[in-house]
Amino acid sequence: MRTRIILLGSTGSIGNSALEVARRYPDRFEIVGLAACSNVEGLKRQCAEFRPRSAAIVDETLAPDVTARALEVEKVYRGSEGAQALVVEEEADIVLAAMVGAAGLSPVLAAIRSGKRVALANKEPLVSAGALIMSEARRMGVPVLPVDSEHSAIFQCIQGQQSEEIYQIHLTASGGPFYQRDRASMSGISPDEAANHPTWDMGRKISVDSATLMNKGLEIIEAMWLFDVALDKIGVVIHPQSIIHSMVEFTDGGILAHLGPTDMKFPIQYALTWPERVRAPMARLDLTTMPPLTFAKPDFSEFPCLRLAMDAAHRGGGAPAILNAANETAVEAFCEGRLPFLQISEVVEAALDQVESPHEVTFDTIMEADAAGRRFARTFIDQAGVRV
Ligand code: MG
Numbered sequence: 001m002r003t004r005i006i007l008l009g010s011t012g013s014i015g016n017s018a019l020e021v022a023r024r025y026p027d028r029f030e031i032v033g034l035a036a037c038s039n040v041e042g043l044k045r046q047c048a049e050f051r052p053r054s055a056a057i058v059d060e061t062l063a064p065d066v067t068a069r070a071l072e073v074e075k076v077y078r079g080s081e082g083a084q085a086l087v088v089e090e091e092a093d094i095v096l097a098a099m100v101g102a103a104g105l106s107p108v109l110a111a112i113r114s115g116k117r118v119a120l121a122n123k124e125p126l127v128s129a130g131a132l133i134m135s136e137a138r139r140m141g142v143p144v145l146p147v148d149s150e151h152s153a154i155f156q157c158i159q160g161q162q163s164e165e166i167y168q169i170h171l172t173a174s175g176g177p178f179y180q181r182d183r184a185s186m187s188g189i190s191p192d193e194a195a196n197h198p199t200w201d202m203g204r205k206i207s208v209d210s211a212t213l214m215n216k217g218l219e220i221i222e223a224m225w226l227f228d229v230a231l232d233k234i235g236v237v238i239h240p241q242s243i244i245h246s247m248v249e250f251t252d253g254g255i256l257a258h259l260g261p262t263d264m265k266f267p268i269q270y271a272l273t274w275p276e277r278v279r280a281p282m283a284r285l286d287l288t289t290m291p292p293l294t295f296a297k298p299d300f301s302e303f304p305c306l307r308l309a310m311d312a313a314h315r316g317g318g319a320p321a322i323l324n325a326a327n328e329t330a331v332e333a334f335c336e337g338r339l340p341f342l343q344i345s346e347v348v349e350a351a352l353d354q355v356e357s358p359h360e361v362t363f364d365t366i367m368e369a370d371a372a373g374r375r376f377a378r379t380f381i382d383q384a385g386v387r388v
Helices: 013-024 040-050 060-065 082-089 102-113 124-140 149-157 204-212 214-227 265-273 304-315 319-335 343-354 363-387
Strands: 003-008 029-036 054-057 075-078 094-097 117-120 144-146 166-173 234-238 244-250 255-259
Touching: 003 013, 003 082, 003 102, 013 029, 013 040, 013 265, 029 040, 029 082, 040 054, 054 082, 075 082, 082 102, 094 102, 094 265, 102 117, 102 124, 102 319, 102 363, 117 124, 117 265, 124 144, 124 214, 124 319, 124 363, 144 149, 144 214, 144 265, 149 166, 149 214, 149 244, 149 255, 149 265, 166 214, 204 214, 204 319, 204 343, 214 234, 214 304, 214 319, 214 343, 304 319, 304 343, 319 343, 319 363, 343 363
Parallel strands: 003 029, 003 094, 029 054, 054 075, 094 117, 117 144, 166 234
Antiparallel strands: 166 244, 244 255
16 A cells, blocks of 8 residues: 655645655555645645646635646645545545644645545744643644754654653754854845755745854744654754754663755655655765764854744743744745844744733644734734844
């Protein structure tokens, strides 16, 4: 029996890498559903090649052109509820969630509630509603498998270990394109500069998050939930070569590290084949020619987003959802040239301080906190915009 895969966010960076993995193993994987946000042409090409039974296009404005006939699928789903409906109705073994942002929350919950394994590349739902996602996953007995490279590394290091045997998780960070630059020199950074990551080739939102180090902050929260560890057991270490993808230090003093080339196809393949490992025709690390591995402490004063994310994690409740919503709104404004780079953290900080956070984490409280965070951030940016 082939593993039946639903891929959400199929035309993005992770989606394309996932389809490359699927293309390699036609005897092993079957793509049964594809969902894209707005890239209709890309979705058409993917449907023609992988022949899924169903497809979804999330952008409502494009819906009229997207028919089952045009995509050559049996069923087509449309609009913001489309991905969720596809996940519920299509039979599958695993849902690979590679959408961008907290919009992935509903489809991820729908996958878990319909008893499907989840491979999670989309970190924002876990940041916003980690308590809810993980409790639903436990209730349904559904594994949530990390695709984020650091979390895949950690997951691989803890196979066969108990969570109480973890002493410290060392999340590695490349430092992003502006590592070792002082804050004053970052004021005129353009979206293109911020998206030019030194070691990873990624989508725009995550690239900007990597430049502000918000990505690492979101990853701390993601790790708390995925591995059921307290905030104080997760540290960040700057490792500019991105060869070690993260490390786990155990209570007996031993540290296990995961090393590999910087290629997202590795963690994607591991999540899809777990608990097995499958031989891959991928580039391999040459230990004798790789650069020396170096490690440094992150500088919280140059990259306030890291501190803000830890602060939100510490506050708990709806605070991480507000942090995430304000950050998504600020990054979008930055990419559209409406907000200077250094003000991304200011928007997030103001939202965390001024938007009221619910104590209880339910789907409704998180959706409300998310909406309130976005509203606040939009208003704040409109006022800050004059300073651009
Ligand atoms: Mg990562």
